[in-house]
Amino acid sequence: MRSDRSPLALKLAAFGGLLFLHLPILLIFLYAFTTEERSYQFPPPGLTTKWFAVAWFDRPDIWPPLYLSLKVAAISTVMALILGTFCAAAMSRARFFGRDQITLLVLLPIALPGVITGMSLRSAFGVMDIPFSTWTIVLGHATFCIVIVYNNAVARFRRLSGGILEASADLGANSFQTFRHVLLPNLGSALLAGGMLAFALSFDEVIVTTFTAGQQSTLPIWMLNELVRPRQRPVTNVVAIVVFAATFLPILAAYYLTRGGSETAGMGK
Amino acid sequence: MTSAVEFRSVSRHFGPVRAVDGVDLTIAEGSFFAMLGPSGSGKTTCLRLISGFEQPSAGAIRIFGEDVSRVPPHLRNVNTVFQDYALFPHLNVRDNVAYGLMVKGVGRGPRHAQAEEMLALVKLDGYGDRKPAQLSGGQRQRVALARALVNRPRVLLLDEPLGALDLKLREAMQDELKALQHRLGLTFVFVTHDQHEALSMADHLAVFNEGKIAQIGTPQDIYDRPATRFVADFVGSSNVLPPALTRALGGPEAWASLRPEAVRLAAAGPVTGPVTALRYLGVGTRVAVRLGETEVAALIPAGQPLPAEGEIVALAFDPSALHVMEGAR
Amino acid sequence: MSGAVLPARGPGDRLTGLFWRRPWLLLLLLIAPPLLWLGVVYMGSLAALLLQSFYSIDEFSGIVVPEFTLKTYAELFRAQNLDIILRTVTMAAAVTLACAALAFPIAYFAARYAKGPWKAAFYLGVMLPLWSSYLVKVYAWKLILAKEGILGWAAERTHTGFVIDGLLSIPGLQGSSLSTSPIGTFLVFVYIWLPYMILPMQAALERVPQSMLEASADLGATSRQTFRSVILPLALPGVVAGSIFTFSLTLGDYIIPQIIGNSANFIGMAVYQLQGTAGNIPLAAAFAVVPIGIMLVYLWLAKRAGAFDAL
Numbered sequence: 001m002r003s004d005r006s007p008l009a010l011k012l013a014a015f016g017g018l019l020f021l022h023l024p025i026l027l028i029f030l031y032a033f034t035t036e037e038r039s040y041q042f043p044p045p046g047l048t049t050k051w052f053a054v055a056w057f058d059r060p061d062i063w064p065p066l067y068l069s070l071k072v073a074a075i076s077t078v079m080a081l082i083l084g085t086f087c088a089a090a091m092s093r094a095r096f097f098g099r100d101q102i103t104l105l106v107l108l109p110i111a112l113p114g115v116i117t118g119m120s121l122r123s124a125f126g127v128m129d130i131p132f133s134t135w136t137i138v139l140g141h142a143t144f145c146i147v148i149v150y151n152n153a154v155a156r157f158r159r160l161s162g163g164i165l166e167a168s169a170d171l172g173a174n175s176f177q178t179f180r181h182v183l184l185p186n187l188g189s190a191l192l193a194g195g196m197l198a199f200a201l202s203f204d205e206v207i208v209t210t211f212t213a214g215q216q217s218t219l220p221i222w223m224l225n226e227l228v229r230p231r232q233r234p235v236t237n238v239v240a241i242v243v244f245a246a247t248f249l250p251i252l253a254a255y256y257l258t259r260g261g262s263e264t265a266g267m268g269k
Numbered sequence: 270m271t272s273a274v275e276f277r278s279v280s281r282h283f284g285p286v287r288a289v290d291g292v293d294l295t296i297a298e299g300s301f302f303a304m305l306g307p308s309g310s311g312k313t314t315c316l317r318l319i320s321g322f323e324q325p326s327a328g329a330i331r332i333f334g335e336d337v338s339r340v341p342p343h344l345r346n347v348n349t350v351f352q353d354y355a356l357f358p359h360l361n362v363r364d365n366v367a368y369g370l371m372v373k374g375v376g377r378g379p380r381h382a383q384a385e386e387m388l389a390l391v392k393l394d395g396y397g398d399r400k401p402a403q404l405s406g407g408q409r410q411r412v413a414l415a416r417a418l419v420n421r422p423r424v425l426l427l428d429e430p431l432g433a434l435d436l437k438l439r440e441a442m443q444d445e446l447k448a449l450q451h452r453l454g455l456t457f458v459f460v461t462h463d464q465h466e467a468l469s470m471a472d473h474l475a476v477f478n479e480g481k482i483a484q485i486g487t488p489q490d491i492y493d494r495p496a497t498r499f500v501a502d503f504v505g506s507s508n509v510l511p512p513a514l515t516r517a518l519g520g521p522e523a524w525a526s527l528r529p530e531a532v533r534l535a536a537a538g539p540v541t542g543p544v545t546a547l548r549y550l551g552v553g554t555r556v557a558v559r560l561g562e563t564e565v566a567a568l569i570p571a572g573q574p575l576p577a578e579g580e581i582v583a584l585a586f587d588p589s590a591l592h593v594m595e596g597a598r
Numbered sequence: 599m600s601g602a603v604l605p606a607r608g609p610g611d612r613l614t615g616l617f618w619r620r621p622w623l624l625l626l627l628l629i630a631p632p633l634l635w636l637g638v639v640y641m642g643s644l645a646a647l648l649l650q651s652f653y654s655i656d657e658f659s660g661i662v663v664p665e666f667t668l669k670t671y672a673e674l675f676r677a678q679n680l681d682i683i684l685r686t687v688t689m690a691a692a693v694t695l696a697c698a699a700l701a702f703p704i705a706y707f708a709a710r711y712a713k714g715p716w717k718a719a720f721y722l723g724v725m726l727p728l729w730s731s732y733l734v735k736v737y738a739w740k741l742i743l744a745k746e747g748i749l750g751w752a753a754e755r756t757h758t759g760f761v762i763d764g765l766l767s768i769p770g771l772q773g774s775s776l777s778t779s780p781i782g783t784f785l786v787f788v789y790i791w792l793p794y795m796i797l798p799m800q801a802a803l804e805r806v807p808q809s810m811l812e813a814s815a816d817l818g819a820t821s822r823q824t825f826r827s828v829i830l831p832l833a834l835p836g837v838v839a840g841s842i843f844t845f846s847l848t849l850g851d852y853i854i855p856q857i858i859g860n861s862a863n864f865i866g867m868a869v870y871q872l873q874g875t876a877g878n879i880p881l882a883a884a885f886a887v888v889p890i891g892i893m894l895v896y897l898w899l900a901k902r903a904g905a906f907d908a909l
Binding site for chain 3: 324333334335337341345346347424
Binding site: 010011013014017018020021022024025027028031039040041042043082083084086087089090091093102105106108109111112113114115116117119120121122123124126127128139142143146150169172174175176177197200201204206207210211220223224227228236237240243244246247248251252255 | 644649731733738740856857886890
């Protein structure tokens, strides 16, 4: 009596749910072209492309946050790549006391709400009298990016047959040669995927950042200010498109890099 | 003759588990040596002790007279054919084979030439550009072999090298391996749980049981004169006779083994019993006769008259075929 | 023929030898940096948070008094603060329920009926919104819910504006538009956290073997009975796992209620305002400990329901 055809109602509900997830984002694109800059009037009274030019030429306040976001995301990603890969490598090598605790420790920064991570870092900076800087932002971002890289790397380590590392040593390669010629080529795409996801996560992060940035603005903080006190609304949409692309493209690329395994990227977030 | 590998009371413990327990072993240069035993008997650990992936908890290991206790795997001039072959999935066949030369700093041209030469040796010429995933199990096995041999190791280790192949391929590879070893004059050490494979390929073998060597010798030694009941049982079709039966059959009161080929059926004799089963084997028929608590098998060559099941028969044999086991357990 | 032992060629070989003789050394070198980072930076910060929550603030000078006291925690029990906690927990519970209801058809369809390219499409269809910019998604809803926005326009065109007006006149849910009403806050929370519910649910449903469904049918169960007595109980761990995300994320969020809603206070907002403009770091820290406490209880309950097998 089991059929491979789904009930119509279920199909409708499932596709309706997916539409619900995707349609709102399209509006961001539409409103970037509206001629109305003081309200969110629908349908837009007219369409124009001038806001892209305005954002590029007339809004110097966009550039410093963009640079800062890129800088923070780049540094955090590199740190997360190193720390996450180290951790995954160690965890794949041996079963040892405290493994589960370490897994929990890696997961915690992303499992607990951002406001707790943010407030904790804020408290620590307060207790230790550390002034806010780019590095205080990086400290927070790298912390929650580690788990993204870790998840990708650990899945690949699991799939990698341990035999090939032994085979490499057996054939005369020392640890560094094994890393360079066997481990890195096999781990590469997983690390690239993890790195891109970490970059996307950092570039977009706002909650932890508001606690660790002090007076500085990253692009998401700039956007948040625009949302609370809008000036030229369509310009915000133009920036939103940029931010969207900066998170959308890496996840798409990461998906294609790790496709075909049980390890497909992204489950970690 | 130099010994290629030498174990001096070597032990390897994993926590409370004694995987290898006080093993003494000498493998002669140029021999085809098999380590035979059930899983968990310590044979694979012994192989890994030679390659260096395990370190002895006690004892010393020498390879061609050199103590390797402090030598990591990559500096041992010993190569392994792994059970699952462990080919590098990201490299093509040629680069897989040339890997050992590459990490030793051999230039691209010469190492590729040598790799092709080795591929020809294992009859895989023309396969250099393929990826391991595009090969069959048997082909992968040959690549693994070529990859190990290209380094001109002093000892080649093979870990259940034929385990993943189907029966027909396995038999073909057995002959090929044997021929290859003969041609290269290399010392081969291979691990297997398959007694037929061990007996037919090796010129010497060690039978492992619970981390210890139960017996070491030529296939003939092991087959004809098993040292213990375990060896007699594991190596195969020998009859194991308890002390009372040995005595009744005219031997001393001790455990003994008796090959079925040496047993004949007779009209009368000191011990008689009913035929419990007949199994046709092609070259002959295996007749099982119940003698008290023990079942004794006789191999009757084809063409000779066979008893019926249930018929009471007596056994006769050449007394020299009766092998009394020492230290029988 | 070369010897049985090759000479070491340089520091790389010697170091490899050292790692081989002392396997724990390499392990230690690998695990130490991430462990130090997470241990010092993260656990250290959590400890600082906990520490500060036991400090208090001098009411006249506004300076933090670094002495142990439970006074700050006692302040949480003031009516206005209890209100905030209650409002946040209610919202988190409502959001979790709505997410579970919306996620189920998608997860069920993806796990059971979607095959081949459709399966990949469904996966991406959930994954992309999950990873897309959080702020952009919130912003999109500001556009949708604004009085002059697409929902208002659609209601006007279909003459269903009275539905929205009716909703907005319910006591407790009032607002001048959906974007300034708690309904808006709720909708956006559901939208943003929905993928976090779909993925674990789908994972749990995918583990229901087809043979089990067939066995149930063989035993004479109707599809409705199979669904209720086999699929639902087996999907429950996934629902619980997903609810951990939706519940925890709603508890801690402060951007959404700040941008959409009637600016009623939530825990996250309280933390942000207290540490920022108010400068009352001890109370902010104490507030931040509240979600941790709630989540610990929640996790303990979830663990008893066997939800962690589905993570």
